[in-house]
Amino acid sequence: MEASPSRRGTDLTIEGLAVAYGRTRVLHEVSLAVQAGEFVALLGPSGCGKTTLLRAIAGFVQPSAGRILAGGRDITTAPPEKRGAAMVFQSYALWPHMSVAKTIGYGLSVRGWDKARIAARVEDMLRLLRLEGLGARLPAQLSGGQRQRVAMGRALAVDPEILLLDEPMSNLDARVREGVRHELRALQQALGITAIHVTHDREEAMILADRIVVLEEGRIAQAGPPEELWHRPANAYVADFLGATNRLTVSDGVVMFRPEEARVLAAGATLDGPVFEGTVAHCAYAGGRWRAAIRLGAEEVLVDVPERIAPGVAVRLGIPAAAAHRFPDMPASSQRHRDYAEAG
Numbered sequence: 001m002e003a004s005p006s007r008r009g010t011d012l013t014i015e016g017l018a019v020a021y022g023r024t025r026v027l028h029e030v031s032l033a034v035q036a037g038e039f040v041a042l043l044g045p046s047g048c049g050k051t052t053l054l055r056a057i058a059g060f061v062q063p064s065a066g067r068i069l070a071g072g073r074d075i076t077t078a079p080p081e082k083r084g085a086a087m088v089f090q091s092y093a094l095w096p097h098m099s100v101a102k103t104i105g106y107g108l109s110v111r112g113w114d115k116a117r118i119a120a121r122v123e124d125m126l127r128l129l130r131l132e133g134l135g136a137r138l139p140a141q142l143s144g145g146q147r148q149r150v151a152m153g154r155a156l157a158v159d160p161e162i163l164l165l166d167e168p169m170s171n172l173d174a175r176v177r178e179g180v181r182h183e184l185r186a187l188q189q190a191l192g193i194t195a196i197h198v199t200h201d202r203e204e205a206m207i208l209a210d211r212i213v214v215l216e217e218g219r220i221a222q223a224g225p226p227e228e229l230w231h232r233p234a235n236a237y238v239a240d241f242l243g244a245t246n247r248l249t250v251s252d253g254v255v256m257f258r259p260e261e262a263r264v265l266a267a268g269a270t271l272d273g274p275v276f277e278g279t280v281a282h283c284a285y286a287g288g289r290w291r292a293a294i295r296l297g298a299e300e301v302l303v304d305v306p307e308r309i310a311p312g313v314a315v316r317l318g319i320p321a322a323a324a325h326r327f328p329d330m331p332a333s334s335q336r337h338r339d340y341a342e343a344g
């Protein structure tokens, strides 16, 4: 779906942004240009600074250096309500005793709108977010997905130019999340709003974003469209975080690849890409395929295979050239984050 001509997003420029909590520097010289109507996902493991960057854009955290511009206007020191941005929190931050309608209209009453205008706007929001008839309910009387939509409604009601989303789906179960992702993307495109979405879930980032910004310890490791990051990760950290969690040492560095992109070669078969000799350590059914752990000297990798291979069998492991990501070496930090990336 194309953004509508009535797009109301604005571009956002972040220049050399640094943020510290006390003496701990959390963001280092982050620069990023977001186009009007663009959906950007900030992706990275816990603690890399995603939320801090979002909060700096929202105005809840003051940077120690750098500038933030929205539509060319310097908003670095502007108060949160003067930035044209609205934030949806991970916890939704809904007030337990406030009805859906009151919650959605809250920002408007703060801005001094009269009751009739607020009521009309709230009705629009309820319709837009498929919450019709639920205006009188309290948060406890809603499903997780409905609560999430109420939080969206409260943010969108004030007609922001920039929507800031801090892991807004992390409290939804996996099946609900699937649907909500597509709804969110459709809504953002229909409104033409600029969106910045924090997540540690790479699939979520892939599905939602025009561009993914991978953060590593307060710095941008790579920024680009999902397919570019997937096929051409800039470094070992990005490759690992985007699923190329297998790593084999070669003479000039490492080769990294995804379990589903490598294959066990039949006798005599050739392949355009690196080939390794190994032994199957174990093999487990993973639903529709088998996942073999293959040992190559001191290293072990996981590879998806169509049929079970018995432990102890010698195999030739081939990685198609396009799936073999080569890097000089892998920083220790990427190893630390591996478990998290897989869990996410």
Ligand SMILES: Nc1ncnc2c1ncn2[C@@H]1O[C@H](COP(=O)(O)OP(=O)(O)OP(=O)(O)O)[C@@H](O)[C@H]1O
Pocket (backbone or CB within 6 Å): 021, 024, 026, 044, 045, 046, 047, 048, 049, 050, 051, 052, 053, 200
């Ligand atoms: N108010 C604060 N005071 C001190 N340190 C903080 C504060 N908020 C965050 N930090 C620290 O700053 C670093 C970055 O935190 P941030 O919340 O931005 O990370 P994140 O990438 O969003 O992580 P998560 O996915 O866990 O939310 C972490 O090391 C965190 O402990």
